[in-house]
Amino acid sequence: MEEEKKKKLYNSTIGAPIIPRCAQLWCFLLSIFTISACAQAFDYADALKKSLLYFESQRSGRLPYNQRVTWRDHSGLTDGLEQGVDLVGGYYDAGDHVKFGLPMAFTVTMLSWGIIEYRQQLAVAGELEHATEAIKWGTDYFIKAHTSPNVLWAEVGDGDTDHYCWQRPEDMTTSRQAYKIDENNPGSDLAGETAAAMAAASIVFKKTNPHYSHLLLHHAQQLFEFGDKYRGKYDGSVGVVKSYYASVSGYMDELLWAAVWLYKATDKDEYLKYLIDKAHCFGGIGWAITEFSWDVKYAGLQVIASKLLMEEKHTKHAHILEQYKSKAEYYICSCLNKNNGTNVEHTPGGLLYVRQWNNMQYVSTAAFLLTIYSDILQNSNQKLKCHGGIVGHQEILSFAKSQIDYILGSNPMNMSYLVGYGSNYPTMVHHRGASIVSYRENKGFIGCTQGYDYWYSSPEPNPNVLVGALVGGPDCQDKFVDQRDNYMQTEACTYNTAPLVGVLAKLLQIEDQSLDLNHDSPLLASY
Template sequence: MHARNNWGGSFEMSTSEEVCGYEGNNRDTEWDRAALLGRQDHLDETLQSWVLERSEKSKKTKYVDFGCIVCSHKALKWIFGSIFLAFCVIGLPIIITKSLPKHHPPPTLPDNYTLAIHKALLFFNAQRSGRLPKNNGIAWRGNSGLNDGNDSDVKGGLVGGYYDAGDNTKYNFPMAFSITMLSWSLLEYKQKYVAVNEYAHTRELIKWGTDYLLLTFNNSATKINKIYAQIDYILGKNPMKMSYVVGFGNKFPRHVHHRGASIPNDHKHHSCTGGWNWRDTPNPNPNTITGAMVGGPNSFDQFHDSRKNYNFTKPTLAGNAGLVAALISLTSTTGSGIDRNTIFSAIPPLGPQNPPPPPPWKPIKT
């Protein structure tokens, strides 16, 4: 059995040599300073290793792991700094601008033209024929012309449209011209119509006229032959057997009522009264004004080729413009029909469009 240890500690016994050795070393270092030099070098190396270890740790770059990306602390600081700077430069002024009270300029008073256009458009309301809407705005104008066209074969008659003037007559050509003028002004100045609050009103006026004009259109013919007959008449198929377009065909007017074409090109100055001599001469014009359509015959298909009678031989700019439009519409050199890529191509069709035809069948290449 072991003896009882009343003082604690280990039961192992140190040898006298170990004790003496430890005490001897302490005694040597206490009395011999040279013995401390070895231990001092060892302590210096230990301290130096600690300092180097700390500097190496401080030089290591620290990173932040976001899961999908790893970013260094320095780059993260730059990112947040840039965001803050952008907010101060861009975001903060926007917030301040939005929060400031807005001062709207006072609305401009309508000028005299704006006041006048409201009055001018009311005239069309007063000229309406047919069963008027409740918002027509003219108290003294009631329904009228409700029996127009009852004797015709038009379903529903010819009720509607506009009276031309102070009478109770509806003329299609003046009405079509008026509706065209309104339509063009609405296309060109839509924003102004909207600004003066007359856009919807003007559209209603245009529709009132076009609805009536569509009733007067007879589309029973499969082919429009009348325009061909009129143009052929002008070009020579008439009782006089002559063309009323100068320079077209073998027989055409030679005494055209035209100052420039009737005075010879002799490089001499001719006064206004001197030009009468050329007007009254029975000789044909010295200059041919090619392409001019003259006034044409009277209602009895009679024509007098005389400069003095300008009703027969006078050409006009408006007449030739209509002739050109009719000729280009009838020509079949480049195909028939109206070009699709025109100013009217953007107008939606009145009815549903037919689906396009299927593409031609092609065999599948294997």
């Protein structure tokens, strides 16, 4: 969960993937018609279904009648009570029970973006309803947390007391103190990201639930105005968050990020003007970035700006949008290892590697942006010019696919890092609720440190499978140790899984098209 909570390194042995000969032949043939050859065949439909199931495991509040994750029950039902506000609901971000506003909002933004880009693919897969439910669980909470135009509740609970205990969320005895930002205690980054999440979600619900969409947009506009008028970093106002989700990148990226999403949601020139006028002074066209995360939004912003450049109505702003695009290209080329200078490191097994703590978050966001950028190039019939050569949309999508396939098991450990997918996945995920007997099976109270005594140190697999969780993943040498106390590698976060939803929907579409080709082609049909 947290970027620098503790520092431990773990080692393990490396296995070798086995690729059947017939699979090699099939993948070679498939590559003639679609993206580059695959090493193994993966069930993207199953991975997509499971990734959306994960968000139900992370729900806080009163669970709905259609809750599919049955080992969870109601929790956090008095959140906000001490402060006289209803803060019941939302998501636990990872393996503990603090509700952190910034990563929660980024999770919702990424889920929304995935639906905006791949709505039809999600509908065909039968997962659109589950995806919109995952978004609404977050946005319902944001509506509650935004109690007045210039007040946003930023956090419920605090990491220090929470980490002292190992309990199920249903048994929580830790502090549920709530913290807010307001005019005197600004948090432009948090307000900006929450505005982005609500604006993006308003696009998702625009046709299916117009009243709700309008309500989200109203909150998004107020939050953006609040964040822009009263500027400051939220971790300066909410000190308890500094050890967990400090805003290292500052707030300028979130304000630009909110502006671009509000522009997409409203088509109002004032938001486009903000994006253009502040492009330089807020770092939008100055920062060349090699990560996209809950903290650093520049690469995502630059990719969306690149897409705006393709529309004829934006030609008068082409000079600035071209500069945004240039920085987006830098990010894409760095992932492909084709920059002259800074590239994202790759493990020997081919995984993007940004840093040792919860590296998979950077892999899933990169796979998402690469997929989006591949679509941009394909739709505009363009190619990407990196220092290391000219790249087509297929090569970019193929690389994004390689990252997803690594996650699903095409790696030196033969391990699926998406929990519950495949036959070999982490069974000792660093997660309180999953590691303790289900409340629905045993309603007996488990005390604060009792969980450490009986469950945290247990050598047995977790009694509950945290299906769809994307864990932190392997180290820079592709090594992974499946141990509950190895939190750098075995803890999962909502913002790890959120970007996977859109990419898996896209890959599933390609897989279906390939099957159609197989059916229609005498060459492929003969194998």
